[in-house]
Amino acid sequence: MNNEELNDIRKQIDFLDEQLVDILYKRSNLISKVAISKQKTGKSIYAPDRELELLRNLKNKAKNKGVSTDLVDNLMRRIINNSYESQSRSKLAGIGPLDKDIVIIGGGGQLGKLFVRLFVNSGYTVKIIEKDDWQNAENIVSNASLALVSVPINMVDDALDMIPLLPKECVLADLTSVKEKPIKKMKEIHKGPVIGFHPMFGPDVKSLVKQVIIYCPVRYMSKCNWVLTQFQIWGASAFEMKPSEHDRIMGYIQAVRHFTTFVLGFNLMRENINLEEVIKVCSPIYRLELIMVGRLFAQNPELYADIIFSSKKNLELLRNIGDRFNEALIWVEHGDKKRFIRSFKDIYNWFGKYSEEFLKESSDFLEEVYIQKQKEL
Amino acid sequence: MNNEELNDIRKQIDFLDEQLVDILYKRSNLISKVAISKQKTGKSIYAPDRELELLRNLKNKAKNKGVSTDLVDNLMRRIINNSYESQSRSKLAGIGPLDKDIVIIGGGGQLGKLFVRLFVNSGYTVKIIEKDDWQNAENIVSNASLALVSVPINMVDDALDMIPLLPKECVLADLTSVKEKPIKKMKEIHKGPVIGFHPMFGPDVKSLVKQVIIYCPVRYMSKCNWVLTQFQIWGASAFEMKPSEHDRIMGYIQAVRHFTTFVLGFNLMRENINLEEVIKVCSPIYRLELIMVGRLFAQNPELYADIIFSSKKNLELLRNIGDRFNEALIWVEHGDKKRFIRSFKDIYNWFGKYSEEFLKESSDFLEEVYIQKQKEL
Numbered sequence: 001m002n003n004e005e006l007n008d009i010r011k012q013i014d015f016l017d018e019q020l021v022d023i024l025y026k027r028s029n030l031i032s033k034v035a036i037s038k039q040k041t042g043k044s045i046y047a048p049d050r051e052l053e054l055l056r057n058l059k060n061k062a063k064n065k066g067v068s069t070d071l072v073d074n075l076m077r078r079i080i081n082n083s084y085e086s087q088s089r090s091k092l093a094g095i096g097p098l099d100k101d102i103v104i105i106g107g108g109g110q111l112g113k114l115f116v117r118l119f120v121n122s123g124y125t126v127k128i129i130e131k132d133d134w135q136n137a138e139n140i141v142s143n144a145s146l147a148l149v150s151v152p153i154n155m156v157d158d159a160l161d162m163i164p165l166l167p168k169e170c171v172l173a174d175l176t177s178v179k180e181k182p183i184k185k186m187k188e189i190h191k192g193p194v195i196g197f198h199p200m201f202g203p204d205v206k207s208l209v210k211q212v213i214i215y216c217p218v219r220y221m222s223k224c225n226w227v228l229t230q231f232q233i234w235g236a237s238a239f240e241m242k243p244s245e246h247d248r249i250m251g252y253i254q255a256v257r258h259f260t261t262f263v264l265g266f267n268l269m270r271e272n273i274n275l276e277e278v279i280k281v282c283s284p285i286y287r288l289e290l291i292m293v294g295r296l297f298a299q300n301p302e303l304y305a306d307i308i309f310s311s312k313k314n315l316e317l318l319r320n321i322g323d324r325f326n327e328a329l330i331w332v333e334h335g336d337k338k339r340f341i342r343s344f345k346d347i348y349n350w351f352g353k354y355s356e357e358f359l360k361e362s363s364d365f366l367e368e369v370y371i372q373k374q375k376e377l
Numbered sequence: 378m379n380n381e382e383l384n385d386i387r388k389q390i391d392f393l394d395e396q397l398v399d400i401l402y403k404r405s406n407l408i409s410k411v412a413i414s415k416q417k418t419g420k421s422i423y424a425p426d427r428e429l430e431l432l433r434n435l436k437n438k439a440k441n442k443g444v445s446t447d448l449v450d451n452l453m454r455r456i457i458n459n460s461y462e463s464q465s466r467s468k469l470a471g472i473g474p475l476d477k478d479i480v481i482i483g484g485g486g487q488l489g490k491l492f493v494r495l496f497v498n499s500g501y502t503v504k505i506i507e508k509d510d511w512q513n514a515e516n517i518v519s520n521a522s523l524a525l526v527s528v529p530i531n532m533v534d535d536a537l538d539m540i541p542l543l544p545k546e547c548v549l550a551d552l553t554s555v556k557e558k559p560i561k562k563m564k565e566i567h568k569g570p571v572i573g574f575h576p577m578f579g580p581d582v583k584s585l586v587k588q589v590i591i592y593c594p595v596r597y598m599s600k601c602n603w604v605l606t607q608f609q610i611w612g613a614s615a616f617e618m619k620p621s622e623h624d625r626i627m628g629y630i631q632a633v634r635h636f637t638t639f640v641l642g643f644n645l646m647r648e649n650i651n652l653e654e655v656i657k658v659c660s661p662i663y664r665l666e667l668i669m670v671g672r673l674f675a676q677n678p679e680l681y682a683d684i685i686f687s688s689k690k691n692l693e694l695l696r697n698i699g700d701r702f703n704e705a706l707i708w709v710e711h712g713d714k715k716r717f718i719r720s721f722k723d724i725y726n727w728f729g730k731y732s733e734e735f736l737k738e739s740s741d742f743l744e745e746v747y748i749q750k751q752k753e754l
Contacts, residue, residue, distance in 0.1 A: 355675035
């Protein structure tokens, strides 16, 4: 086979790849029609049964043809996600009282904007209270069905103090990443329905499909339900949690992880590691670990300081992990490999089925890191 | 629009999706022909120019049709990777002396097996030396063009001691994750060509395309070049490094990261965090961090103990990071937010362009974590 023949095969491949783009184009046109249908019938964007069946059928077809089922599964999940994203940008069904107003306190912030857009797309009238709007707040909330507080964690208390008397039936809710304190305060300032939320996603999500939102019922849940249902129409999964339980787990997840990630970056700087060289040669797994550290510092320092310094309990959690670092360091100092290996196995057992599952799962998204890396080469 | 109409649209979508699987099937048949051509002409599996052009053309086409270029880019990269994988499983071009033998010491191990398969697929005769083969070793190496040491780090020294006299022209090489010590030893036991390798990939890679292999030239590089070229035909990128530089960087990357990951797992166990609950509610980024910790413990404890306990320098690196942990902890104890924020900004500056790049990059593969998570729901 000579070069001419190779070029000929490549032309045939190009032809197939172009058909693929055509299919995506035709598919997106059909998805627009699906979106209109869902908006009219009030269905959730997220259609889990349909998704499952679609994937199962296609993987069967792939298997019969000797095409990699993993490849088909992965391509289709991306295509489906893309469909959800485009549905999220179109008109959405609105389930709540559309004749009243949604008031978003901090609606000019990043997360606030996301909710403004979603409520507007669902046919609600949305009003915003930002720093300069407080003198007009009484007027703004006068016809509110929902007052949603979306301000930075260290400003929640002040914002709640400034909210004027809300209509009796109005739902008061917040999106703060801690729950005990804001919920206590919300109960004080409003005698109507109250619910606390903590979205487990950032403002940059392209759709709420399958994203998790934690909620803490506070008062008159039956009158808050339409808000939860609205989130579910947008595709979110809602999980109920007690405020104390939420704060305990998040304290750990947030404060401990952010602080240790901070220390890893701090240490890299102090050791003055040659980043360029490391990035050039390192494997996907090291690259991923480096990315997870470096990405922290491109974000808002105040936000992370607030999270870490926000509670006395965090300090205790950080001291604990410091103690455990020192405990394990002593094994290394004493060359006590056996002790290290014994603990390693204990931790494996503690993780139960998850260690193996995580290892398997990581190999899938390491391919993604690898794909990213290729873009640079 | 009623349900019947929605079902009708969905049938049209199914029809398109099935065409997509057909395209993948036809494409894989054409790729088999490409593989044969590359084997005959001795071309590398990896064709960067072709890849770039293909992606550029398709993204242009997508743009013109209003299809997401990100989606097309991502789908095509996966399809291309899959093509490389299937090429790697077929017959490959062999560039070295095919009339001589490749001897892989530790060829029964995981990484050893990968190289055995690649050399065999490239038309070489491959012989293995495992634990029980040493009495026959002299015979096994008698016609060797390459003796490749692929044994666990703590057995390299013994293995090198046991290797019999190699033919003068034979290349002696290793795959150890440290370089100074094994290279010193290899120079002593063999007076012919010597080169050290450290593959930055694990035994589970499906192809070597774009994977990095670090090499340290030791003696008679011109006689080692065919091995490097062979790796490149398999698609690998080779980076040259000095052994001391390699060990310094890897000491940091490996020992410090593995140890701190160990401590994070140790701490989770001691805090007895409710894993099931955390996994249920956490966002993709927390999930990723949890996975990166948990996955460690599904692996070989001895391997990680060896890496961490292997050198005195590691202990120093670990003490340093411990000191930095305590330094930052004091800021939290004193409520010194300003100091924390100042360091945060310093570290951001130290990372230079990488913080922002990492943040952007992470949002791409967080989608992958998210896709994985969906599989469970």
